[in-house]
Amino acid sequence: MSDFSLPVSAVIDPGTAASERGTFLETLHGWVVTVDHKRLGILYILYSTFFLLVAGAEALFIRLQLAYPHNHLLSAQVFNRLFTMHGTTMVFLVGMPFLFGFANYIVPLQIGARDMAFPRLNAFSFWLTAFGGLLLYYSFLGGAGLYGMGNAPDVGWFAYAPLTARSFSPGHATDYWALALIVSGFGTLGTAINIIATVISMRCKGMTLMRMPLFTWLLLIVSMLTLVTITPLTAAQFMLLVDRYLGGHFFDTQAGGSSLIWIHFFWIFGHPEVYVLVLPAFAIANEIIPVFCRKAIFGYPAMIAASVAIMFVSLSVWAHHMFTVGMTSVSNAFFTLSTMLVGVPTGIKIFNWIATLWGGRIRFTTPMLFCIGFLFQFLIAGLTGIMLSVSPWDWQLHNSYFVIAHFHYVLVGAIVFCIFGGLYYWYPKATGHLMSDALGKWHFWLFVIGFHITFDTMHFLGLLGMPRSIYTYQPDRGWNFLNLVVSVGGLIQGIAVLIFAYNFIVSYWRGEVAGDDPWDAWTLEWATSSPPPVYNFEELPEVHSRRPLWDAKHPDDPDWEYES
Amino acid sequence: MSTVPIKHPGQTVEWHLPSKRRVGMSALITGESAIFTIFVVAYVFYVGKSLTGPTPAQVLEVPTLSTICLLSSSLTIWRAEKAIEDERIASFTLWLATTIALGAAFLTETALEWKKLIFQDGLTISTNLFGTTFYSLVGLHATHVVVGLLLLTTTLVFSLLGWVDSRHSERFGVIALYWHFVDGVWVVVFTVVYLIGR
Numbered sequence: 001m002s003d004f005s006l007p008v009s010a011v012i013d014p015g016t017a018a019s020e021r022g023t024f025l026e027t028l029h030g031w032v033v034t035v036d037h038k039r040l041g042i043l044y045i046l047y048s049t050f051f052l053l054v055a056g057a058e059a060l061f062i063r064l065q066l067a068y069p070h071n072h073l074l075s076a077q078v079f080n081r082l083f084t085m086h087g088t089t090m091v092f093l094v095g096m097p098f099l100f101g102f103a104n105y106i107v108p109l110q111i112g113a114r115d116m117a118f119p120r121l122n123a124f125s126f127w128l129t130a131f132g133g134l135l136l137y138y139s140f141l142g143g144a145g146l147y148g149m150g151n152a153p154d155v156g157w158f159a160y161a162p163l164t165a166r167s168f169s170p171g172h173a174t175d176y177w178a179l180a181l182i183v184s185g186f187g188t189l190g191t192a193i194n195i196i197a198t199v200i201s202m203r204c205k206g207m208t209l210m211r212m213p214l215f216t217w218l219l220l221i222v223s224m225l226t227l228v229t230i231t232p233l234t235a236a237q238f239m240l241l242v243d244r245y246l247g248g249h250f251f252d253t254q255a256g257g258s259s260l261i262w263i264h265f266f267w268i269f270g271h272p273e274v275y276v277l278v279l280p281a282f283a284i285a286n287e288i289i290p291v292f293c294r295k296a297i298f299g300y301p302a303m304i305a306a307s308v309a310i311m312f313v314s315l316s317v318w319a320h321h322m323f324t325v326g327m328t329s330v331s332n333a334f335f336t337l338s339t340m341l342v343g344v345p346t347g348i349k350i351f352n353w354i355a356t357l358w359g360g361r362i363r364f365t366t367p368m369l370f371c372i373g374f375l376f377q378f379l380i381a382g383l384t385g386i387m388l389s390v391s392p393w394d395w396q397l398h399n400s401y402f403v404i405a406h407f408h409y410v411l412v413g414a415i416v417f418c419i420f421g422g423l424y425y426w427y428p429k430a431t432g433h434l435m436s437d438a439l440g441k442w443h444f445w446l447f448v449i450g451f452h453i454t455f456d457t458m459h460f461l462g463l464l465g466m467p468r469s470i471y472t473y474q475p476d477r478g479w480n481f482l483n484l485v486v487s488v489g490g491l492i493q494g495i496a497v498l499i500f501a502y503n504f505i506v507s508y509w510r511g512e513v514a515g516d517d518p519w520d521a522w523t524l525e526w527a528t529s530s531p532p533p534v535y536n537f538e539e540l541p542e543v544h545s546r547r548p549l550w551d552a553k554h555p556d557d558p559d560w561e562y563e564s
Numbered sequence: 565m566s567t568v569p570i571k572h573p574g575q576t577v578e579w580h581l582p583s584k585r586r587v588g589m590s591a592l593i594t595g596e597s598a599i600f601t602i603f604v605v606a607y608v609f610y611v612g613k614s615l616t617g618p619t620p621a622q623v624l625e626v627p628t629l630s631t632i633c634l635l636s637s638s639l640t641i642w643r644a645e646k647a648i649e650d651e652r653i654a655s656f657t658l659w660l661a662t663t664i665a666l667g668a669a670f671l672t673e674t675a676l677e678w679k680k681l682i683f684q685d686g687l688t689i690s691t692n693l694f695g696t697t698f699y700s701l702v703g704l705h706a707t708h709v710v711v712g713l714l715l716l717t718t719t720l721v722f723s724l725l726g727w728v729d730s731r732h733s734e735r736f737g738v739i740a741l742y743w744h745f746v747d748g749v750w751v752v753v754f755t756v757v758y759l760i761g762r
């Protein structure tokens with residue numbers, strides 16, 4: 001396969017890892033004590049894949065309950081717990097760990113480094129995140145304390161005050177929620193610090209900032225955004241615990257406290273968080289789209305500038321979640337305009353991706369299909385976002401299924417699609433085997449059909465006035481058929497994800513052997529063996545352009561002649 | 565695999581990247597600043613909103629001495645940084661010990677202030693909004709002083725055991741960076757709590 005010369009020589013003995021496989025306990029011990037960025041990356045991915053299935057199952061229960069009116073599958077309390085756990089899990093235990101898993105695995109390889117800047121901090125961060133997840137799910141057993149049945153938190157993933165006060169949420173369910181997010185928040189902070197230090201201080205020779213792969217660039221930007229995004233949530237959670245345990249009054253409306261300030265603090269975290277999740281999705285698309293249309297990315301500097309712009313603007317849009325709390329018209333106008341402004345750099349990105357596709361020789365492999373789905377769906381999600389940014393429109397549709405449809409279009413239609421694309425794309429690098437393309441296409445088509453059946457229909461339910469977070473509804477509202485359609489779409493997506501899970505597991509043993517560079521790609525992670533050895537590169541590489549492997553494969557026509 | 569050397573016309577340039585430790589600490593400080601910002605915002609938002617007393621004007625005294633102690637410790641730790649860079653270990657140990665003493669004096673005065681507030685004025689974290697926000701913000705800062713003192717004391721012990729030399733100046737510089745941050749935050753906390761909020 002590789003008859004071209006790579007900028008780095010082959011690894012010393014790629015077979016070592018396989019031949020020295022010890023007993024099960026030794027292997028397990030090796031994975032628990034590991035500080036290797038690749039193993040930690042895989043642990044992150046497995047952890048979040050597991051929770052993707054868990055939170056997906058929760059979503060299916062929610063949809064089964066809402067499939068027809070006056071359903072008694074779930075009680076109102078259980079329904080509240082399920083949507084709280086679904087939201088919290090998907091954001092904190094699926095979205096963030098997935099993206100940090102990709103970052104952990106890919107960033108050091110792409111910048112030609114042997115590991116992250118702080119390998120032990122890296123392991124510590126992962127185990128904190130993992131412990132946070134266990135803590136959250138332990139609430140099912142211990143949430144009510146020792147005196148009663150367990151229960152999960154039921155305050156919504158945004159946990160608006162004063163519902164979280166002791167008098168309205170007795171027991172420990174809310175405490176588990178707050179503690180789990182504090183613990184995993186520290187893990188996230190540690191990983192963000194690590195990625196920043198790695199990207200800034202560990203790049204191989206010749207990799208200037210303007211030669212860095214866009215994936216690495218965007219992860220740097222995301223990590224900087226994470227520093228100031230996850231920490232306000234941690235601070236607010238500490239305040240909540242002071243209220244609940246020490247009798248504080250931060251959010252205690254009886255003692256002059258304000259419930260509004262919780263909403264502000266939460267969304268100061270919550271809105272940039274959307275960009276923390278979506279920018280890594282862009283990062284994955286930035287790698288996959290050029291490779292599968294055989295062209296260099298269009299507008300590399302514009303892509304970076306747009307990402308930096310998104311980072312700054314996204315910090316000033318949070319109150320568009322709060323148009324209905326009754327702000328001044330100046331605030332409404334400000335947050336409407338700043339929200340529309342985010343659409344500008346995002347639009348630049350969409351145009352750049354389309355320009356990259358334009359005239360390319362597109363290969364419709366599974367990762368590329370997911371990225372094309374992403375482009376289409378993210379555009380629609382952006383457009384409904386612009387609609388909701390207009391405050392009068394938001395007054396009409398706030399807390400309706402229209403909003404649910406909008407943000408699921410971003411979170412599923414953009415982020416989950418890119419995560420799937422990234423998994424298919426880098427799976428051969430991590431395991432040495434390709435995932436089945438035929439099953440991948442079944443996965444893609446079922447998922448994309450199920451996605452549109454579910455979330456396109458949800459927009460109409462929202463316009464018809466169906467509010468979010470209700471556990472059942474009257475049969476005379478005119479929502480019956482549409483709700484059934486939404487639930488059927490959910491089931492189709494569930495089947496698609498099961499196909500993916502099967503493919504993901506079975507390909508590890510049965511998948512076609514991939515070789516070092518199955519996609520004929522251009523970034524440094526494809527220059528080493530699959531899977532890479534512990535030390536990544538025998539000799540640290542030196543790069544002269546944005547596509548070091550292109551230079552290696554085409555010494556007569558290297559990129560550095562065109563890049564200034 | 566045959567390796568054809570790749571010829572690049574550009575000369576091999578010197579390749580210098582920033583210290584990963586400094587970058588990491590700067591990133592941590594950025595994140596911590598956001599945490600403090602939220603607590604400061606909560607403090608300012610709730611100034612004068614308490615439904616019952618005691619109020620800041622009734623019970624707070626400006627902690628001049630402890631502020632002088634903490635701010636001058638930034639100066640002494642800077643002297644320690646210079647000393648370790650120049651391999652003057654005795655001088656380093658002395659300046660480090662002075663820094664720890666100043667930090668400890670700050671904490672002691674905070675403890676005395678809190679003792680007065682709790683036992684004389686009857687202000688606890690659950691008394692009113694002022695108590696909640698005051699103890700949270702000042703306590704959060706004091707926690708950071710405690711962490712800084714633990715780091716510095718560990719370094720002092722190592723230094724007294726003779727384990728420290730100029731090779732460790734970069735690592736010590738990172739601790740010093742954190743300490744400067746803790747001092748800088750105090751300027752903000754002091755201004756908000758004792759000057760604006762009183």
